[in-house]
Amino acid sequence: MSKRRKKGPSHTPKAKDRHWHGFRQDARAAKASERTGTPTTGPRSKTAASTTTRSSGRPAGARRAGGAEAPELVMGRNPVVEALRAAVPGSALYVMSEADDRIREAIKIAGDRNIPLLQAGKAELDRLTDGAVHQGIALQVRPYRYAHPDDLLRRGATPLIVAADGITDPRNLGAIVRSAAAFGAGGVVVPERRAAGVTAGTWKASAGTLAGVPVAQCTNLARQLKSYQEAGCFVAGLDARGGVTVADLELASGPFVLVVGSEGKGLGRLVSETCDMLATIPMPGHAESLNAGVATGIALYEIARRRAS
Incomplete structure (x- = not known):
């Protein structure tokens, strides 16, 4: 096996060498004026605790050595x-x-x-x-074996990764994985703590696509996003406060990470500040918000359409 390189594959240039590096700095400065409003992903729907699943002798989401969850x-x-x-x-x-x-x-x-x-x-x-x-x-x-976050950079010549910030409903995570599979994303990365992991509910909601789309876990999502940036990826977070619509994400044609926030709180502060840009989904109808799974699907559709053209 080849030795893992922390900063991603050689075909992906470093951030400072890409043509949009200066634009990233301007986007970060502009975000200071975008800190009011409500998150794109709406309040989490109230769901009763499931009685049909149970971990075997460990807390829900507990992991074994080697990155696998308990049965x-x-x-x-x-x-x-x-x-x-x-x-x-x-x-x-x-x-x-x-x-x-x-x-x-x-x-x-x-x-x-x-x-x-x-x-x-x-x-x-x-x-x-x-x-x-x-x-x-x-x-x-069967216990799920998570991928390493750096592995997602190696899936395809132009990486497309979805980062889920604090998604707590396994079914929402499964829906995100299903959208990732439908629109060509290389994988999904989630935090180890205070977030849903891969459960039977996740498998069912993914409609079996978990077999082909890896999920990776990281100890700190903001730090992992910075690692992706250092590897040459542009990072955009979904948020109603965004200054650009998902249809206008021109830089999505290159190495790209889409960050979706939790069902209740949206993007966390540190994660939001780490993003190069915040993007929004226009909703001319009567709905005030979208849940994380639906929002991810819409955003990935627009990204896939731009990358195809």
Whole structure:
């Protein structure tokens, strides 16, 4: 294996050598007057805590050495079948008996995908699920192995990366990954803390595209964005306070990082200050805001259209 180089691939020039480096400085100075208003991504919708998934012996989002999350369990007949239909990667299917058609369907899908089938009694399933309602079936989800943030720079001749700042809903993260796959982004980077990781819900919302679009974790998103800038990427954050629309992001044709904020607070202060520019999505209709997944899809469509031309 080649040795990892901190500042990205050799085909991507340093920021100071790109024609837009001076423009970046002007954009940063102009941002000082753009600090009023509301974030582009709207308030997070209220969702009840899910009872169909549970991490195995660790807090939600806990990671093992090597960058993988702890195993997760999806339990209950309908949730397990839905997860298997959505190609959520399972490592084992625990069943008490072939009680009904849904359990038989789960067993068939698991068999087709070579997921080990394990017979388990009620006491064992109660122990595995910490006493939660499991209806005699549980799917153990394979731990997700995150990419290194620098790896995303190597996906394609002209990097396009999505950075998610504090997205707390795994389904929103899955929607972002799905949009990244649809519009040619090389991957998604998320913070390790106070943000959603890859769960069964993320897999389902991504409609299986997580298999082809890597998600990377970083310890500090603002610091990682600076690293991308040093590697030659222009960084733009989605925010209603932006001075340019997403359709007018001329520099998106080069190495580019799109930053989307959290559902409730938008971009964090340090992340916003690190961005080279803030961009907005015009909304002539009656809606006051968009959630992070929808906003990312619209922005990536405009970026893909500009890069194609």
